[in-house]
Amino acid sequence: MTTPQDTPATLGRELRRITAPRTLALLVGVLVLQLGFILSYVGAFHAPRPQHIPISIAAGAQSAHLVEQINGIDGTPLRAHAAADETSARESVTSGDRSAALVMNPHSTTDTLYVASGGGAAVVTAVEQVVGQVESSQHRSATTVDLVPLQAHDARGLTGFYLVIGWIVGGYLVAAAIGVMSGGRVRNLAEAGGRILLVVPYSIVSGLAGALIVDQWLSALTGHFAALWGVGTLLVLSSAVITLFMDALVGTVGIGVTILIFVVLGNPSAGGPYQYDLLPAFWRTIGPFIPNGAGTTAVRDIVYFGGRGIGGPMLCLVAYILIGIIGTLAASAQIGDPRRDEPAAQ
Structure with missing residues (x-):
């Protein structure tokens, strides 16, 4: 007797498999994300103009x-x-x-x-x-x-921006990797708690390593090692737990949502190559409310302005961390609730 596994593969059968509605929906989602990336970056940077x-x-x-x-x-x-x-x-x-x-x-x-x-x-x-x-x-x-010149090795003041992007990329990549190694979407509250506890020490080490690179190793941003370490830890943790939250909430699609937040919207609105006052209204408005922008502002304030004005950026990062942790636990508790699978009472 021939089983589906024994059926020889054919081009037609493979085409039917890869053109299934779920696969096509995924491809459309990737296309939308790709076009959003182009639109966001070009829209933010193609015509910088000073405003107020x-x-x-x-x-x-x-x-x-x-x-x-x-x-x-x-x-x-x-x-x-x-x-x-x-x-x-x-x-x-x-x-x-x-x-x-x-x-x-x-x-x-x-x-x-x-x-x-x-x-x-x-x-x-x-x-x-x-x-x-x-x-x-x-x-x-x-x-x-x-009056406030750039440090000698901080070319065009972009070191802080790239440092922040590196920390954020590390945060959502480690969360995605944990999901893959753990078999995909979180299945219960205990598993969610374990994943959260795992990204905390990673965030601390990642923040430390980033601060070491830009301070002790490259001398790009010097004299504020401990403060940069702290900001880096919060940045990595914020992007990591938001990724865990999105994964617990919607599964694999959550990775796309995370990329939308931190890459498509967050990077061009962060005030890196062009500061907020040079960006179009949309990006100038959302920038301070995404960890990319909050982190870039915090690093600049710490290194060049004695830490004045970092209250807002720190509040933004803490808010993302709390939303990520609480959201992950709440979504995973709902997933693991056995009553969700119980038949409705007759």
């Missing part, structure tokens, strides 16, 4: 007029705020509250533009271009002074 970049103006009696002039530029590339004097203008830059500060010299036609390249080289370039046009219209010029 915050700067301080210290021009004495002329401050109000200059603020009004700058804020009236078509497209509002800058958002100017009057500063009491040069000292407060400089402080607004070194604290990270403003991206730049223009201080007018009443005794010369050469003014000073204070910037912080540590907050983003692309933003500095954009501010210099706009301020240069404003100064030129008044037959003046501005000399740029970088």
Whole structure:
């Protein structure tokens, strides 16, 4: 007697197998994810334009007029705020509250533009271009002074962005690998708890290794080893537990959802190559609420601004971790609930 396993394979039979509705649905999902990747990256980066970049103006009696002039530029590339004097203008830059500060010299036609390249080289370039046009219209010029320069080996300030991406990739890959090694989708609450406990030490080691690479090994971001280790641990854990949650919730499709969150949406909106003030509205809005953006901002704040302003990014990472852990446990408890398989009472 011939069994299905003994039936010789034929091209027609194989085509019928791979064109089954479930397989076709998977292929459509992959195509949508691929096109989403292209749309998201090109949409975010194809035409960067400064929008409402915050700067301080210290021009004495002329401050109000200059603020009004700058804020009236078509497209509002800058958002100017009057500063009491040069000292407060400089402080607004070194604290990270403003991206730049223009201080007018009443005794010369050469003014000073204070910037912080540590907050983003692309933003500095954009501010210099706009301020240069404003100064030129008044037959003046501005000399740029970088108050928060990039570290020597942090080319264009992108080290933190790539570090964050590496940590996040490690988080969702380890969660996916655990799922594969454990036989696929989580089956019960105990198994979910075991997977969560497994990614915690991985996150700690991964955060440590990333900090060692950029600090001790490459000297790209130095002087903040412990803080970077902590941020890295939270980033890896956040992406790992969200991946576990998606897997427990919808199975293999959850990997695609994770890629959508962290790769398709998270990377281009993170403020890496182009900071938030240069991104289109959609990406600028979602960036701070995804670990990629929160992590990139946190690393910049720690390395270049003394850790000021990291409360928001840290809250974002902790929220993702809590959502991932609670969601994973809740979804797995539902999966493992024997009552789900019981026939309805007659």
